Amino acid sequence: METNLSKYKKDLETLITQGKLLYYSLALELDIADPKSKKELKEVFRDIKKPIFIEDYEKWYSESIKVIKQILPDRFIDFTKLYKDEKRKEISYLTYTISDLMIGLRTSRSGETVTDSKAAFPKFKQQLNILESAKQRFESSLFDIKQLLRSDIFDNKLAAAEELLKKGFIRGAGAIAGVDLESHLIQVCENHKKDLKNKNPSINDYNNLLKQESIIDIPSWRFIQHLGDLRNLCDHKKEKEPKKEDVEELIKGVGKIIKTIY
Numbered sequence: 001m002e003t004n005l006s007k008y009k010k011d012l013e014t015l016i017t018q019g020k021l022l023y024y025s026l027a028l029e030l031d032i033a034d035p036k037s038k039k040e041l042k043e044v045f046r047d048i049k050k051p052i053f054i055e056d057y058e059k060w061y062s063e064s065i066k067v068i069k070q071i072l073p074d075r076f077i078d079f080t081k082l083y084k085d086e087k088r089k090e091i092s093y094l095t096y097t098i099s100d101l102m103i104g105l106r107t108s109r110s111g112e113t114v115t116d117s118k119a120a121f122p123k124f125k126q127q128l129n130i131l132e133s134a135k136q137r138f139e140s141s142l143f144d145i146k147q148l149l150r151s152d153i154f155d156n157k158l159a160a161a162e163e164l165l166k167k168g169f170i171r172g173a174g175a176i177a178g179v180d181l182e183s184h185l186i187q188v189c190e191n192h193k194k195d196l197k198n199k200n201p202s203i204n205d206y207n208n209l210l211k212q213e214s215i216i217d218i219p220s221w222r223f224i225q226h227l228g229d230l231r232n233l234c235d236h237k238k239e240k241e242p243k244k245e246d247v248e249e250l251i252k253g254v255g256k257i258i259k260t261i262y
Contacts, residue, residue, distance in 0.1 A: 008067070008070070008071070011063070011067065012067055012071075012131075012134060012135055013135070015060065015063055015064055015067060015131060016128075016131055016132055016135060018051075018056075018060050019060060019064070019127075019128045019131055020128065021044075021048070021050075021051055022051055022053055022056060022057060022060060022124070023124060023125060023128055024041045024044055024045070025045075025050055025051050025052070025053055026053045026121060026124060027041060027121070028041055028042070028050075029052075029053055030117060030118050030121055032118055032121060053101075054101070054102055057098070057102070057124075058102075061083060061098075061127075064079070064127070064131055065079060065080060067131070067134060068130065068131065068134065069262055070262055071134045071137060072130065072133065072134050072137065073191055073192075073262065075130050075133070078130065079127055079130050079131075081097075082097060082098060082123045082124070082126055082127050083097060083098045083099055083127070084097050084098075084099040085097055091105070091107050091115065092107075092114070092115060093114075093115045093119045096115050096119035096120060096123070097120065097123060098120045098123050098124055098127070100117075100119075100120060101117045101119075101120035104117065105117075157176055157177075157179070157180050158176075158177060158180060158251055158254065158255055160176060161173040161174075161176040161177045161180075161247075161251050162251060164176065165244065165247055165248065165251070170234070170241075170242055170243070170244055170246075170247050171234045171241075171242055172234075173234075173247050173251070174230065174231060174233070174234025174235075174242055174246070174247040174250050174251075175231070175234050175235055177231070177234075177247070177250045177251045177254045178203070178227075178228075178230075178231030178232075178234060178235060178250070178254075180254050180258070181203060181224070181227055181228070181231060181250075181253075181254045181257060182202075182203050182206070182231075184254075184257060184258050184261075185203060185206035185207065185210070185224070186206060188206075188210060188215065188261055188262060189206055189209060189210065191262060192210075192213065192215050194209055194210070194213055194215070196209055202228070203224070203227075203228035203231060204225065204228050207221055207224045207225060207228065208221075210261075216261060220257075220261060223253065223257075224257060226253075227250055227253045227254060227257070230242070230246050230247070230249065230250040230253075231250060233246060234246075234247065234250070
């Protein structure tokens with residue numbers, strides 16, 4: 001069975017290759033390569049379909065930010081600002097972004113071009129460099145892959161929880177899903193370097209901390225709170241027994257949290 005770790009590596013290799021082709025294509029489209037380089041770039045596309053930057057970039061960017069957010073969370077803001085900087089006060093060569101290129105933005109002064117699409121070329125190169133550094137991090141002995149390995153365990157445990165549920169072990173299935181949820185919230189806190197002083201923190205403690213630090217929004221906080229209630233129903237024997245529908249909702253919800261909150 002393919003693990004999440006091997007899948008990330010494969011997806012990353014594909015994205016880097018696609019990024020390089022977009023980079024070569026953009027160099028040709030902007031006509032900024034010297035004659036020798038231009039000839040070499042055209043050779044690249046002799047047997048490979050040449051991408052069109054403004055048509056193919058958005059898909060590449062959408063996939064790349066998922067990888068950056070998971071593997072290099074410290075570079076996520078840098079990566080997205082190269083695409084669009086909401087806080088810039090003026091448009092210049094330095095503040096021109098890839099989103100400006102996508103709409104063909106050009107600024108001029110006294111009839112002279114101040115900045116145009118060519119200013120986006122080094123920004124895209126920087127994005128590609130960040131993505132390539134994610135690959136280097138896989139190879140580094142300093143790379144902490146706990147989260148990716150845990151993700152593999154999560155998938156397997158959720159599958160086990162689903163199997164238990166099918167066989168009628170409702171409370172046990174819910175307990176396993178609840179452990180996965182708590183483990184993932186612990187990892188999210190570690191990713192963002194947030195610690196709890198409580199000796200025995202609960203799902204609600206981690207959930208509240210993530211909300212207070214603006215790592216998750218209110219709807220996510222409420223959703224996790226609800227999942228925590230379902231987990232408690234399975235973990236603690238009370239007058240009310242968990243229903244199959246409750247645990248189905250819990251398992252599905254935990255899967256969603258694992259895949260959307262990092």
